[in-house]
Amino acid sequence: MGNYQRPTQLISVAKGKELNKNYNLKRAAGIRNLIGKEDANAVWFSIDELQNYIDYIKTEGAAKGHTVDGIRFYFGVYSDTESADKAGFTTLFLSPTCKLPNSTVVAKDMTDMELLNYGSMGNPPKIEYGL
Template identity: 30%
Template sequence: MKNFGLLLLGIILGALAMYYYCFNNKVKMTSEPITSVTPKGLITPKEAKVLDAAYSFRHKIISDSLFSNTTTGDNRSSWWSLEDIQNYIKHAENQAGELGYIMDGLRVYLGAYPDAKGETGLTTMFFIPTGYNNTSEGSMMPLRGGSGDISGGDGLNMGESGKPPGANYPQ
């Protein structure tokens, strides 16, 4: 009976210790501030305005010569929802693996829709996944050939244009 009492006491103390441990970890996890890593190339809104203003001259030349007959003017920006971007990144990573690549980034291209039905095709922007061949299997030293476009990888287009399409930063 004495051993049974010690066993029961041990179980109760163990349960209390486990409860205390779990409760404290939950409190710590929710009370700690969320930290983020500052990405390379981060610019301030002031710097973004300088870049946008510097592009305005080029945009005016393009718009005046190619888009003078359009009702909306040419696009200066594209917008994608955060959900679409996150879903695209997951899709591109999976597809890269299937194609034998390791995805390490995204490249943004400027493009233009073809002229159709008498309308001039407007500028668009699209993402293409970048990465390198997964050739490091069984190797001690992985060889990276650089971050080229992933051949055969799907791109992401169809972002919404600015409102209006020719609007400057910020919108």
């Protein structure tokens, strides 16, 4: 599998369940009341999709003179003109970030690169972590 370093930001499964439960109780209920339906509370991308996107932003970013330093995850909501399975639902899209040359600014959104979206929300869109 290659060499890797254990990430320092790992959390336990129990913490993940706690965070998801808190979201579902403290945020999802309010969203459901506001929009009148269950909303997506998770988005899934395959390992291959994520690795391909990482390879893409590194390659295309370098070609544009960027030093890619990460990926920012943004929440969004599909417009009502989207397909019925997406219209009005929450989504997550990924934006590559870079360090600006000759600057201390890091994690600047790269607005000259395409963003990754269209992960799977599941059907129905709500899912509970660990179940």
